[in-house]
Amino acid sequence: QAGHLLGAADIRRLADQAGVSPTKKLGQNFVIDPGTVRHIVRLAALLPQAQVLEVGPGLGSLTLGLLEAGAQVTAVEIDPRLAALLPSTVAAYMPQSVQRFSIVQQDALTVSPQTNPQLAQAPSLTLVSNLPYNVATPILLNLLERFNNLQSALVMVQKEVADRLVAEPGSKIYGIPSAKLAWYGSAKRVGRVGRNVFWPAPNVDSALVSFQRAPQDAAGNLHGSAAARDRTFQLIDAAFAQRRKTLRSALSDLVEPPAFAAAGIDPQRRGETLSIAEFARLAAL
Numbered sequence: 027q028a029g030h031l032l033g034a035a036d037i038r039r040l041a042d043q044a045g046v047s048p049t050k051k052l053g054q055n056f057v058i059d060p061g062t063v064r065h066i067v068r069l070a071a072l073l074p075q076a077q078v079l080e081v082g083p084g085l086g087s088l089t090l091g092l093l094e095a096g097a098q099v100t101a102v103e104i105d106p107r108l109a110a111l112l113p114s115t116v117a118a119y120m121p122q123s124v125q126r127f128s129i130v131q132q133d134a135l136t137v138s139p140q141t142n143p144q145l146a147q148a149p150s151l152t153l154v155s156n157l158p159y160n161v162a163t164p165i166l167l168n169l170l171e172r173f174n175n176l177q178s179a180l181v182m183v184q185k186e187v188a189d190r191l192v193a194e195p196g197s198k199i200y201g202i203p204s205a206k207l208a209w210y211g212s213a214k215r216v217g218r219v220g221r222n223v224f225w226p227a228p229n230v231d232s233a234l235v236s237f238q239r240a241p242q243d244a245a246g247n248l249h250g251s252a253a254a255r256d257r258t259f260q261l262i263d264a265a266f267a268q269r270r271k272t273l274r275s276a277l278s279d280l281v282e283p284p285a286f287a288a289a290g291i292d293p294q295r296r297g298e299t300l301s302i303a304e305f306a307r308l309a310a311l
């Protein structure tokens with residue numbers, strides 16, 4: 027077993043051992059293809075001994091690939107049966123790396139510097155994850171909000187979610203996730219993943235998104251300003267809640283009419299045409 031990544035037979039055996047029959051509710055689709063794992067790890071472009079947060083390690087397919095690449099991995103898994111099995115899988119397949127691995131059984135939506143101080147202490151953190159599909163966007167945005175040291179990410183998500191995360195202003199699918207992610211930095215789609223590399227095969231296609239945090243947030247604050255972010259996100263939520271309306275009307279409760287002129291933004295425009303820098307400018311007034 028030692029030194030090899032998980033294939034289809036390993037996955038079935040480990041699922042049996044954990045007593046898990048994968049559930050849709052938790053987005054449990056496990057990667058059974060070492061080539062896909064190595065591809066994801068390569069795209070993450072990890073520095074030697076990088077500190078990696080992996081959300082939803084499942085049976086360990088990606089975890090073993092990250093350890094193989096020399097990373098220090100903290101994995102957060104919600105399913106207690108999977109969390110309990112993972113240490114013995116790492117010990118069996120990647121015995122030389124047990125010191126670089128830790129697992130927390132927790133809902134990734136609740137992960138914060140308060141509950142997980144060791145993550146906050148890392149000088150630089152990278153998220154590498156095959157995210158549970160139904161909560162992928164909130165997990166990503168929460169982690170970026172809570173961990174200023176989260177510098178980069180390489181995540182696998184449902185293809186439609188990936189398209190929305192990286193969409194540009196003016197496109198039909200530009201929306202709340204695109205604008206909020208752009209607050210923190212830049213994202214791009216870096217690949218597609220077919221259904222047959224998973225067990226069980228999902229009924230959606232997947233895609234890979236790579237993200238780099240910008241040195242300053244979209245309002246120009248070097249270490250990020252929570253107040254500027256909250257106000258900007260308030261305007262984004264309101265603008266997209268009424269997508270077809272002009273900014274003047276969608277933001278009438280939140281923005282005084284003269285602020286539009288001061289920010290150099292035509293109030294007849296719709297929110298779906300505003301870049302994150304424009305939202306931030308309007309929010310600052």
Ligand code: SAM
Pocket residue numbers: 052053054055056057058081082083084085086087088089102103104105108132133134135155156157158159161
């Ligand atoms: N990383 C594994 C792989 O690539 O084979 C599994 C990926 S699977 C798509 C998603 C994993 O996230 C499952 O193991 C599931 O139990 C876990 N999960 C689901 N919701 C979660 C949550 N809120 N917090 C942490 N883990 C979660």
